[in-house]
Amino acid sequence: MRGCALRLNKLLEIVNNKVEKMKNIAMIFLFAIVGLTTQAQEKKNKNAKYTIEVNGNCEQCKKRIEKAAYSVSGVKSANWNVESHQLSLILNEDKATILDVKKAIANVGHDTDEVKATDEVYDKLHSCCKYERK
Numbered sequence: 001m002r003g004c005a006l007r008l009n010k011l012l013e014i015v016n017n018k019v020e021k022m023k024n025i026a027m028i029f030l031f032a033i034v035g036l037t038t039q040a041q042e043k044k045n046k047n048a049k050y051t052i053e054v055n056g057n058c059e060q061c062k063k064r065i066e067k068a069a070y071s072v073s074g075v076k077s078a079n080w081n082v083e084s085h086q087l088s089l090i091l092n093e094d095k096a097t098i099l100d101v102k103k104a105i106a107n108v109g110h111d112t113d114e115v116k117a118t119d120e121v122y123d124k125l126h127s128c129c130k131y132e133r134k
Contacts (some may be wrong), residue, residue: 009132015030020119026091044092044093045092045093046092046093046094047076047090047091047092048090048091048092048093048098049063049088049089049090049091049100050088050089050091050098051086051087051088051089051111052086052089052098052101052102052112053085053087053112053113054080054085054086054087054105054112055085055087055110055111055112055131055132055133055134056082056085056110056129056131057082057128057129057130057131058129059082059129060080060126060128060129061080061082061110062080062082062111064082064108064110064129065078065087065105065108065110066078066079066080066087066106067108068104068105068110069087069089069101069104069105071104072096072100072101072104073091073095073096073127074091074092074093074094074095074096074100075089075091075096075101076090076091076092077088077089077090079085083119087105089101099114099115102107102114102115103115106118106121107121108121108130109121109124109125110131111131111133111134116133
C-alpha cells in the first residue's frame, strides 16, 4: 500500500512538472506574439505633408477651409491657395488622418476629392463661395 502511494506521489510530481513547463511555453509564446504584433504596427509620421484639392472661390472660402482643417486635432499647418484650389497640410498622423481633415472641410461646405459636402451645407454658403460642383 505504501509503495502504491509513493508511485502515485511520484506520478503527481511528474504531471505537475509537465504542467509548469507547458505554462512556461505558453507564456513565452504569448510574449513572442505580443512582441511581433507591436513591431508590425505602422509607425506614423508626426509631420506628414499632404496636398489635397478643395473646391472654393474666394478669401472667405480660404478662411473657412483653413479654419475647418485646424479644427482637426493634429493639424499643424493648413494653407489653401485660392487660384490652384490646393490645400497644403502638415499633419500629425498619431492624432488624425487626412480623411478626418477632408470630412471636416466637407462639413463646412467644400468638396474634396474623397469627401463631398452635403447639398444642405453647400446651399448655406454665401453666393460668392458657391463653386461649380463636379
